[in-house]
Amino acid sequence: MTTLPVAICQAAPIPLDFTGGIEKATRLAREAIEGGAKLVAFGETFLGGYPLWLDEAPGAALWDHPGTKALHQIMLDQAIVPGDERLLPLQELCDESGACISIGAHERVRRSLYNNQLLLRPGEPPLDHRKLVPTHGERLVWMRGDGSTLGVHEAEWGRAGNLICWEHWMPLARAAMHNLGESVHIAAWPTVREEYALASRHYAMEGRCFVLAAGLVQSKEDLFEGLMRVGGSPEARELFEAIENSVLNRGGSIIVAPDARVLAxxxxxxxxxxxxxxxSEIGQGLASLDTDGHYSRPDVFELNVDTEPKNGVVWSKG
Structure with missing residues (x-):
C-alpha cells in the first residue's frame, strides 16, 4: 500500500458509562470505516471520559473528598478489564473490515485503574499501551504503566503505535517508539490545544511518521448525563456543580505529515x-533526518528499555 486512508473520530464521550461509550464508539468507527478509513483514532479515555473534575472542580483533590471517592468507585465498577467482552463489537468491526481502531479507556487491573490506549486490530487481540506517567492530578486516579506495553502493531501498510498526552514530552519514550519504526503514530489527548498540537507536529518531524492527534469534545453537561446513566450519586453531582466552565474539552484534532505540516x-x-x-513521504523524509539511524550517535548514547511486566508481587512455591 502506498496510500493509507485514516480518520479521527472527534466526539464527546459518555462519561462514566462504559457500555454506552462502546456503543457510541462502534457507531462512529463504523461510519469512519464506511467513509474509507483503514485506521481510526479516538482521544484519551474516550471510554469512560476524561476525569475533568480533577482540574475543574475546586476541592476535588482534597483528602477524603466524598465526591471524588464516589466517582472513583463508579470508575472501578465500570472500567474495562483485560479480555473484556464489552469490546467485542469494536473487535468484530475490525475483523470484518480489516481496519484498526485506537481508543482510550479506563482499565481496571486487580484493584487499580490505568489509562490505556488500546489498538484493536483484525484477527489479533488488542495492543495495550498503559500511560507511563499520569500527569499531575491524574495520579489521584491512575496507576503508572510499565515498559511491557510499549509496542507497535505490524500492518500490511506499516507499523502503528500509541502514546498518551504528556508522554509526548518524555524524550526517552519518544526515542523508544522511534526505534520501533512507526509509520503512523496515534497521539491521544483530552483536547488538542496549541501546545499539544506543537508536540504532535514535533513528534511527526522527529519520528518521520504520520501523527493522528486525537482529542475529545466534552462539556459539564456531559458529566451530569453520564452520571445519571450509571445511577447517579449526590456527592458526585455536588462536585460537578462546583465546576465553573461549561465547555471543558474543545477538540482541535489534527492529522500531521512526517514534515510536520498539518494535513487536516x-x-x-x-x-x-x-x-x-x-x-512514500516517510522514506523521502528519512533522507535528511533519521533520529534512530544516521542522526543518532550509538557510540555516545544508549537507551535501555525494560519490557518486563512489573506486577509488584511474585508468588512462588519456595
Missing part, C-alpha cells in the same frame, strides 16, 4: 476528520 484539522465540535496518507 478539526474544529471544536463533534466530527469525523479524514485524510489520505501518502506513505
Amino acid at each position: 484539522q478539526a474544529g471544536e465540535d463533534e466530527e469525523i476528520l479524514h485524510a489520505e496518507l501518502d506513505l
Whole structure:
C-alpha cells in the first residue's frame, strides 16, 4: 500500500458509562470505516471520559473528598478489564473490515485503574499501551504503566503505535517508539490545544511518521448525563456543580505529515476528520533526518528499555 486512508473520530464521550461509550464508539468507527478509513483514532479515555473534575472542580483533590471517592468507585465498577467482552463489537468491526481502531479507556487491573490506549486490530487481540506517567492530578486516579506495553502493531501498510498526552514530552519514550519504526503514530489527548498540537507536529518531524492527534469534545453537561446513566450519586453531582466552565474539552484534532505540516484539522465540535496518507513521504523524509539511524550517535548514547511486566508481587512455591 502506498496510500493509507485514516480518520479521527472527534466526539464527546459518555462519561462514566462504559457500555454506552462502546456503543457510541462502534457507531462512529463504523461510519469512519464506511467513509474509507483503514485506521481510526479516538482521544484519551474516550471510554469512560476524561476525569475533568480533577482540574475543574475546586476541592476535588482534597483528602477524603466524598465526591471524588464516589466517582472513583463508579470508575472501578465500570472500567474495562483485560479480555473484556464489552469490546467485542469494536473487535468484530475490525475483523470484518480489516481496519484498526485506537481508543482510550479506563482499565481496571486487580484493584487499580490505568489509562490505556488500546489498538484493536483484525484477527489479533488488542495492543495495550498503559500511560507511563499520569500527569499531575491524574495520579489521584491512575496507576503508572510499565515498559511491557510499549509496542507497535505490524500492518500490511506499516507499523502503528500509541502514546498518551504528556508522554509526548518524555524524550526517552519518544526515542523508544522511534526505534520501533512507526509509520503512523496515534497521539491521544483530552483536547488538542496549541501546545499539544506543537508536540504532535514535533513528534511527526522527529519520528518521520504520520501523527493522528486525537482529542475529545466534552462539556459539564456531559458529566451530569453520564452520571445519571450509571445511577447517579449526590456527592458526585455536588462536585460537578462546583465546576465553573461549561465547555471543558474543545477538540482541535489534527492529522500531521512526517514534515510536520498539518494535513487536516478539526474544529471544536463533534466530527469525523479524514485524510489520505501518502506513505512514500516517510522514506523521502528519512533522507535528511533519521533520529534512530544516521542522526543518532550509538557510540555516545544508549537507551535501555525494560519490557518486563512489573506486577509488584511474585508468588512462588519456595
